[in-house]
Amino acid sequence: MNKSWTFTSSQWLALERDDGRIERVIEQAPNEGTFRHELLKRCKRGLTETHLWVSVLTKPRKSRFTRVQRASCCLSLLLTTMFANAMFYKLDGKSEQVLQVGPLEFSWAQVVICLKSALIVAPVNFVTAFLFQKGASDTPCCSKAKWFIYVGWFFLICSCAVSTFFTVFYSLVWGKSISEQWLSSMLISLGKDVTITEPTKVLLIAIFLQGILKWKKSRPEGPQSHETAKSSPSKQRLWKIKLSEVEDMRKQQLKKQKLSLLYFELVVYVLFIFLVMVLCYGSRNKYQYPMMKSIRDGLPNFEKVGAVKQ
Numbered sequence: 001m002n003k004s005w006t007f008t009s010s011q012w013l014a015l016e017r018d019d020g021r022i023e024r025v026i027e028q029a030p031n032e033g034t035f036r037h038e039l040l041k042r043c044k045r046g047l048t049e050t051h052l053w054v055s056v057l058t059k060p061r062k063s064r065f066t067r068v069q070r071a072s073c074c075l076s077l078l079l080t081t082m083f084a085n086a087m088f089y090k091l092d093g094k095s096e097q098v099l100q101v102g103p104l105e106f107s108w109a110q111v112v113i114c115l116k117s118a119l120i121v122a123p124v125n126f127v128t129a130f131l132f133q134k135g136a137s138d139t140p141c142c143s144k145a146k147w148f149i150y151v152g153w154f155f156l157i158c159s160c161a162v163s164t165f166f167t168v169f170y171s172l173v174w175g176k177s178i179s180e181q182w183l184s185s186m187l188i189s190l191g192k193d194v195t196i197t198e199p200t201k202v203l204l205i206a207i208f209l210q211g212i213l214k215w216k217k218s219r220p221e222g223p224q225s226h227e228t229a230k231s232s233p234s235k236q237r238l239w240k241i242k243l244s245e246v247e248d249m250r251k252q253q254l255k256k257q258k259l260s261l262l263y264f265e266l267v268v269y270v271l272f273i274f275l276v277m278v279l280c281y282g283s284r285n286k287y288q289y290p291m292m293k294s295i296r297d298g299l300p301n302f303e304k305v306g307a308v309k310q
Contacts, residue, residue, distance in 0.1 A: 008041075020250055035214060042206035050205065051198045052077065052129065064136035069152075073132065076156050076163075077125045077193065083163035084117030085185045086170040089178055110185040117189055118197065128156050 007026045012018040048058040056070045131152030135145045171179065 020246065035210065038213075039206055039210050042210055043203060046202035046206050047199070050202055052125075053194050053198065065133050066136075069132045069136075072153075072156055073125060073129050076128055076159050077121065078190065079160050079163040079167070080121045080124055081117060081189045081193070082186050083167045083170075084120045085113055085182055085189060086167050088113045088116055089170075089174070089182050089185075107181075110181060110188060113185050114189040114192060117185075118192065121189075122197070124159055128152055128159065131155060 009024060009026045011021075011024065013022050013024065014020070047054055049055055049060060049063065052070065052073055055065075056067055056074065059065070059067055059070065131148050135148030135152060137145065171182075174182065
């Protein structure tokens with residue numbers, strides 16, 4: 001009876017990465033092969049491959065769904081979200097029970113608008129991403145795959161152009177209050193898509209695929225023949241690498257890691273400073289300084305006034 005075991009490792013087996021080891025002792029975890037373990041593994045892989053925003057940076061090298069296509073889908077999602085939120089704002093009237101955070105105002109009506117716009121935006125961007133993924137998949141007919149990519153680009157350009165055109169025309173007739181409410185709704189929609197919609201999509205797809213896989217494994221199968229590999233990979237070519245070359249690869253990889261960490265910390269720091277400035281200075285009244293200046297000019301000796309002695 002043929003049996004198989006699965007061992008997973010979260011460490012590199014490469015000379016130029018991590019600690020440079022190519023031999024490891026990997027033990028089977030207690031929860032190896034369980035539904036929960038496989039589900040978590042699929043969710044982790046799904047976040048790096050199918051999460052539209054995260055996959056722009058973490059795209060697998062083997063994927064033909066390029067970073068340019070993924071970033072273009074993000075741009076289409078942003079523009080269509082702006083247009084969808086703009087359609088639900090009236091030219092008169094203000095939202096009640098407003099929560100102000102810096103210069104932005106949030107209300108329950110804006111949350112409802114975000115949900116409505118999500119129902120409109122989701123199908124458009126799903127079709128665009130599906131066309132690119134279909135064109136990037138390995139198909140016997142290469143011309144057919146190219147046509148999927150061409151149609152995807154055409155659909156993406158049309159959605160971006162239409163959304164930009166109508167958003168600009170909506171903004172021409174808005175006032176300051178409506179523009180701020182629209183901006184806050186758009187930010188809510190964007191944040192919801194990044195933190196809720198996309199991770200939920202990844203989780204549901206992982207549960208669905210893992211459920212199907214578990215159902216197939218539970219079905220009785222007939223005898224299977226396992227062919228033995230005719231030739232094993234050559235190990236000699238690995239040891240032809242000189243030690244100096246290995247050290248150079250390790251140093252280069254270390255530089256890349258330090259540079260990536262530097263960029264990440266810089267982006268986080270800039271975002272933190274931006275949020276602090278928005279929260280601290282966004283809610284200030286613009287008439288505070290002129291009022292204080294007029295008081296000081298009217299009372300030139302005001303700073304000489306001291307406490308009354310009893």
